[in-house]
Amino acid sequence: xxxxxxxxxxxxxxxxxxxxxxxxxxxxxxxxxxxxxxxxxxxxxxxxxxxxxxxxxxxxxxxxxxxxxxxxxxxxxxxxxxxxxxxxxxxxxxxxxxxxxxxxxxxxxxxxxxxxxxxxxxxxxxxxxxxxxxxxxxxxxxxxxxxxxxxxxxxxxxxxxxxxxxxxxxxxxxxxxxxxxxxxxxxxxxxxxxxxxxxxxxxxxxxxxxxxxxxxxxxxxxxxxxxxxxxxxxxxxxxxxxxxxxxxxxxxxxxxxxxxxxxxxxxxxxxxxxxxxxxxxxxxxxxxxxxxxxxxxxxxxxxxxxxxxxxxxxxxxxxxxxxxxxxxxxxxxxxxxxxxxx
Amino acid sequence: xxxxxxxxxxxxxxxxxxxxxxxxxxxxxxxxxxxxxxxxxxxxxxxxxxxxxxxxxxxxxxxxxxxxxxxxxxxxxxxxxxxxxxxxxxxxxxxxxxxxxxxxxxxxxxxxxxxxxxxxxxxxxxxxxxxxxxxxxxxxxxxxxxxxxxxxxxxxxxxxxxxxxxxxxxxxxxxxxxxxxxxxxxxxxxxxxxxxxxxxxxxxxxxxxxxxxxxxxxxxxxxxxxxxxxxxxxxxxxxxxxxxxxxxxxxxxxxxxxxxxxxxxxxxxxxxxxxxxxxxxxxxxxxxxxxxxxxxxxxxxxxxxxxxxxxxxxxxxxxxxxxxxxxxxxxxxxxxxxxxxx
DNA sequence: TATCGAGGGGCAATCGATTGACAATTGCGA
DNA sequence: TCGCAATTGTCAATCGATTGCCCCTCGATA
Numbered sequence: 248x249x250x251x252x253x254x255x256x257x258x259x260x261x262x263x264x265x266x267x268x269x270x271x272x273x274x275x276x277x278x279x280x281x282x283x284x285x286x287x288x289x290x291x292x293x294x295x296x297x298x299x300x301x302x303x304x305x306x307x308x309x310x311x312x313x314x315x316x317x318x319x320x321x322x323x324x325x326x327x328x329x330x331x332x333x334x335x336x337x338x339x340x341x342x343x344x345x346x347x348x349x350x351x352x353x354x355x356x357x358x359x360x361x362x363x364x365x366x367x368x369x370x371x372x373x374x375x376x377x378x379x380x381x382x383x384x385x386x387x388x389x390x391x392x393x394x395x396x397x398x399x400x401x402x403x404x405x406x407x408x409x410x411x412x413x414x415x416x417x418x419x420x421x422x423x424x425x426x427x428x429x430x431x432x433x434x435x436x437x438x439x440x441x442x443x444x445x446x447x448x449x450x451x452x453x454x455x456x457x458x459x460x461x462x463x464x465x466x467x468x469x470x471x472x473x474x475x476x477x478x479x480x481x482x483x484x485x486x487x488x489x490x491x492x493x494x495x496x497x498x499x500x501x502x503x504x505x506x507x508x509x510x511x512x513x514x515x516x517x518x519x520x521x522x523x524x525x526x527x528x529x530x531x532x533x534x535x536x537x538x539x540x541x542x543x544x545x546x547x548x549x550x551x552x553x554x555x556x557x558x559x560x561x562x563x564x565x566x567x568x569x570x571x572x573x574x575x576x577x578x579x580x581x582x583x584x585x586x587x588x589x
Numbered sequence: 590x591x592x593x594x595x596x597x598x599x600x601x602x603x604x605x606x607x608x609x610x611x612x613x614x615x616x617x618x619x620x621x622x623x624x625x626x627x628x629x630x631x632x633x634x635x636x637x638x639x640x641x642x643x644x645x646x647x648x649x650x651x652x653x654x655x656x657x658x659x660x661x662x663x664x665x666x667x668x669x670x671x672x673x674x675x676x677x678x679x680x681x682x683x684x685x686x687x688x689x690x691x692x693x694x695x696x697x698x699x700x701x702x703x704x705x706x707x708x709x710x711x712x713x714x715x716x717x718x719x720x721x722x723x724x725x726x727x728x729x730x731x732x733x734x735x736x737x738x739x740x741x742x743x744x745x746x747x748x749x750x751x752x753x754x755x756x757x758x759x760x761x762x763x764x765x766x767x768x769x770x771x772x773x774x775x776x777x778x779x780x781x782x783x784x785x786x787x788x789x790x791x792x793x794x795x796x797x798x799x800x801x802x803x804x805x806x807x808x809x810x811x812x813x814x815x816x817x818x819x820x821x822x823x824x825x826x827x828x829x830x831x832x833x834x835x836x837x838x839x840x841x842x843x844x845x846x847x848x849x850x851x852x853x854x855x856x857x858x859x860x861x862x863x864x865x866x867x868x869x870x871x872x873x874x875x876x877x878x879x880x881x882x883x884x885x886x887x888x889x890x891x892x893x894x895x896x897x898x899x900x901x902x903x904x905x906x907x908x909x910x911x912x913x914x915x916x917x918x919x920x921x922x923x924x925x926x927x928x929x930x931x
Numbered sequence: 932t933a934t935c936g937a938g939g940g941g942c943a944a945t946c947g948a949t950t951g952a953c954a955a956t957t958g959c960g961a
Numbered sequence: 962t963c964g965c966a967a968t969t970g971t972c973a974a975t976c977g978a979t980t981g982c983c984c985c986t987c988g989a990t991a
Binding site for chain 1: 938939940942945946947948
């Protein structure tokens with residue numbers, strides 16, 4: 248006998264309460280309500296209490312749009328990554344989220360699908376919603392980024408651009424440890440399976456590795472990959488093999504995993520004939536046999552720091568332009584002495 | 590001789606252009622500008638063109654906050670997942686993003702960190718920003734969700750609530766295939782390593798599996814896990830072992846991976862002594878040896894469909910209340926006949 | 932008793948865009 | 962040449978919250 252759709256609340260939505268409703272309810276003016284809610288102490292304690300109670304009773308929730316209009320502040324930050332499905336960004340996203348919500352800010356994520364054009368469009372679209380933008384591993388060129396930054400504050404992550412504040416990992420410690428381990432194990436000829444040419448981080452990794460290898464008198468070559476993915480790593484297998492090295496650093500773990508899998512398919516013993524080291528220590532790096540060694544960035548910390556710095560930038564409390572966070576080498580089974588297994 | 594900070598555009602940000610600027614620039618009134626930009630054809634084609642040109646020239650970008658005030662539409666959707674770092678959500682997020690941006694909407698993500706309380710808070714906070722909410726695998730109870738839905742449209746994903754539209758996978762096809770394969774291989778006693786009791790999907794998986802096992806005259810038991818994570822799976826190892834089954838379905842791939850790893854640690858042969866099947870076919874499921882078999886949901890499609898339905902809900906074009914999408918079994922190395930390896 | 936000052940609270944303008952109502956212009960036919 | 966309708970554009974109110982400025986009240990002090 249019940250009405251068929253009794254459970255469906257879908258239709259009529261009550262308009263949310265405004266400060267005007269509260270004002271009417273308590274017999275004060277809207278401005279007083281605004282003050283009661285935003286400037287504790289400015290009003291008679293009793294009035295303030297009455298207003299607060301009425302607000303609670305009416306289920307008042309501030310309308311962020313309406314507030315944003317006079318203040319120009321939206322209480323929102325935008326985070327743009329090149330590929331949201333890349334496991335690398337997990338911890339970063341999580342760290343950023345935590346820092347943002349601690350500060351009462353809302354984080355908006357977007358994804359540029361590895362396309363510079365789309366990244367620019369997205370960034371511009373997002374800029375009208377947010378108070379500031381976080382660009383992670385941006386593929387834009389310096390000028391475009393400076394352009395964005397002339398509209399609203401921009402914070403770079405895993406990339407440096409003159410004049411723009413940034414939070415980046417210091418790749419040196421991790422690379423030094425890893426290379427040192429390889430050297431001790433007897434490796435002399437190594438390769439770097441590189442990533443996207445436009446990636447700042449790719450450049451840093453290569454340069455740091457190169458300099459160190461030269462310094463330590465090891466031979467090093469760059470092997471290019473076609474994409475920073477597992478497919479890209481698999482596809483580069485023949486070229487890596489042809490390079491005749493005993494160890495390879497891959498641009499990131501995805502590429503390393505692809506290569507690792509392909510080695511297995513072709514019965515190339517890892518780590519016996521080839522040691523493989525990735526970057527980022529993403530989810531799943533420890534899953535294969537052999538488990539992948541990797542150079543880990545403190546990504547969640549990077550996310551947090553980036554948000555916090557952006558927020559302090561919004562306050563006007565700008566610090567220096569760059570924050571460095573240390574990487575470290577996570578050694579797993581994919582590394583051993585060359586030809587250890589005959 | 591350059592100024593030290595010449596490259597730093599940080600400081601003075603020019604205020605963005607408004608329709609008033611355009612109006613002044615072209616000698617018409619602001620309302621005309623608004624019409625030119627929003628109602629093509631309403632104005633003299635020549636006027637419209639002039640206004641559009643001026644808008645471009647001044648780099649005009651609409652202020653979404655200002656627009657939201659009179660219209661009540663923000664052009665934004667909110668997506669809440671229980672844990673943003675869970676690889677399960679990758680494809681879902683990506684599909685949702687694609688559908689949203691196709692429609693010119695911006696997607697806001699949030700994460701409830703597996704906590705019902707936080708989920709409610711987050712949902713409420715988000716609601717004032719967005720036109721509609723997508724709740725993925727929500728841990729809230731039906732009443733809370735109906736409450737949210739009385740404020741703004743809500744769309745459920747991977748969960749059903751009376752009266753609320755939903756997009757969910759149909760777990761039957763995948764489970765049927767998987768169980769059928771196990772049966773043919775000779776398995777008779779299986780276990781379900783269950784997930785969070787509050788998870789609707791967990792309930793569906795268990796119930797479907799149970800009914801089918803009973804129907805096919807196989808014995809089945811539920812083994813509880815403490816968390817839907819790799820740790821949770823590893824931790825359940827002893828209980829699974831004690832259950833004396835030859836095959837186990839795990840609530841999701843994370844749990845399955847945890848269990849798989851623990852089997853290896855304890856030298857329990859998979860799939861020889863125990864076949865393992867997960868759900869979701871997440872990134873990395875194919876990485877371990879043996880590679881994990883899994884029942885896959887079309888997550889990216891689910892994300893897309895959910896957004897599209899929510900959008901049509903906003904239009905008033907509401908369809909039915911439920912959309913089902915088919916799952917399928919992805920068979921890999923973690924499944925074989927029992928005791929195949931003696 | 933007159934004056935001063937501080938605390939408490941209201942008024943009204945403002946942010947940027949939208950939109951219903953209305954006014955001005957134009958063109959056309961009679 | 963006049964009138965009418967269609968076309969084109971403007972006015973002004975509105976959305977919800979903020980905030981500078983001003984006024985009122987009341988107690989304290991001279």
